Amino acid sequence: MRTTFVSTMSLWSSSKASLDKLQANLVKANKELVSGREADVGLKLGYKTGTTLSLRQDRAELDALTDSNASALLRIKSTTKALDQIRTTADKLMDALIATPMSQASVGTIGYQAKTNLDGLISALNTTAGGQFIFGGLNSQEKPLNSYAGGAPKAAVDAAFTAGPPVGFGFDQNAAGVSAITPLQMEAFLDGPFADLFKGTNWQNWSNASSENIQSRISPQEKLEASANANDEAIQKLAMAYTMVFDLGLSKLNDATRGVLVNKAFETFSGAIIGLTGMQAKLGTVQEKIEQAGERMSLQKDILDEKITHLEAVDPAEAKIRIDQLSTQLQTSYSLTAQLKNLSLINFI
Template sequence: MRTTFVSTMSLWNSSKSTLDKLQTNLIKANKELVSGRESDVGLKLGYKTGKTLSLRQDRAELDALTDSNATALLRIKSATTGLNQIRTNADKFRDALIATPIGESSIAALKYQAQVNLAGAISSLNSSTGDQFIFGGLNSQKKPLNDYFGNPAPSAAKAATDAAFAAAPPLGFGMAQDAAGVSAITPDQMTAFLDGPFADLFKGTDWQNWSSASSENVQSRISPQEKIETSVNANDEAFQKLTMAYTMILDLGIDNLNAETRAVLVNRVVETLSDSTTGLTGIQSKIGAAQEKIEQANERMSLQKDILDEKVTHLEAVDPAEAKIRVDQLMTQIQTSYSLTAQLKGLNLINYI
């Protein structure tokens, strides 16, 4: 017969090793109970681990698109607010021009209101969200419109307007706006100027005196399969006509024109404002449609995320009741182990001699 050496130290260390294992299992069980997910998904799923990783990646992509859509919606709503203000002011100014007899007593008030409206429109078009300008198109890092009212030096746009007016006939009138000879400008001369040199100031390369915006709008992927434009730029024809109309009142010598030529100018302002507000309404309809598409995409992606979450849960989830039972069992075993260890620690051969 063979005997084996046994000591209280070996018994004590044996229970200590078991205790370490129980504590490790308790940590895992607690983690599963709190998260509702297997502590080691790869160990449980084996070759199916790739499937759950793919599902989680799809879920993360939908989350990223939803966050991107929130930014696009903020940009669209901010643009809508600015467009509403610009269009409302333009409509009121046009109505005032139609309703008010244009005489010397009303010209000063009309010029002041045109200046206020133009400054307000420029301010709205230069609005931003975060560090991005809403109406800059792709060039969202730079302020879209330059200030027309330069101080102390005139802006490039105003200098171009003054130069066009003072250009030698037949391109211009060969005089400054406050010259006495302005009263001799005929309706036909004013019409030719408005249709030609003046109109050219608000399109093509001359428009760069006004705008630093990109003519290409921001495109955003709003769902895994859909990509749309989600911005507006200040180079749209509606904004060009808006600034043109206000500038006609401000800087074409309306104070000194004779009654017939002044009527031609005012009628052209009314016509140009009407074209501008029609264009602004079209822009609002366009971005309104984009907003609706984004909201619909968000609803679809929300449903897709719920489906993905359900699939992931099916693969990775643990039974809460079973996890709770395991935690309780492990706690009982640990407490028992602590009790045995304490008893073993108290064993001493001297007590039995």
């Protein structure tokens, strides 16, 4: 017959292994109590682990879309605010053109106001939000509009005006010959060479913006344009109206020719303001869709959270009971280990 060898060392080692296991289980139980989630989801769910991973991926996608929509809403609101300011300023100048008699003094005031408004238009269109130029379209890293004075826009207008007839007038805007320009000549210039400066490739003298707007995915199923750009026809018309009022020699024109220019400016302002209103309406529609998408995604996130919780959640009361039991067992094991450590045959000899 053979007896198993027993020593205090083996008893102590056995207790130590039990301690390690109890400590690991206690850490796991504490983690579950704090997070409200299984410490090892894969171990609990088994083949259903793929389901919870898929649900969490869908939840993360909705979070990313929500963050993206917040940026898009900031851009749209900033754009709408700038357009509102631009439209209000244009309205005031158009009203002044109607109400103010075209005397020498009033012409100077109107011209100065138009120049100031053009500078304000360029400044407003170069507005940034979130580090991006909101009227740049896809080219949101570069200023959409160039400065007028001393830049390519002014040079192009001067070149068109001073070009030889019948394209231009053969002298600059401050020459004495401006007073001899006939209504027919001015009308032909405004509808032809001058208007061409604000469309097509010539508009590149003014604009660095992309004509393609930023596309934003506002929900898993919906994608739309969530920006505006400085190449819109309304912007071109507004720049043209301001320029013709202050930089085509308005104060030096004879009354009949001045009337042609003022009427054309009024017509151009009207078209620009209608276009600006259309831009705002379009952005308003996009804003509403983004906000509605946000509400839908919020509901979807709640549903996903509920499903994830159903799969992964632990019962807090059960976790607390386990922690208490494990703590008691751990303290008991500590006590036994200490007692075993003090056992020695020497004490009994």
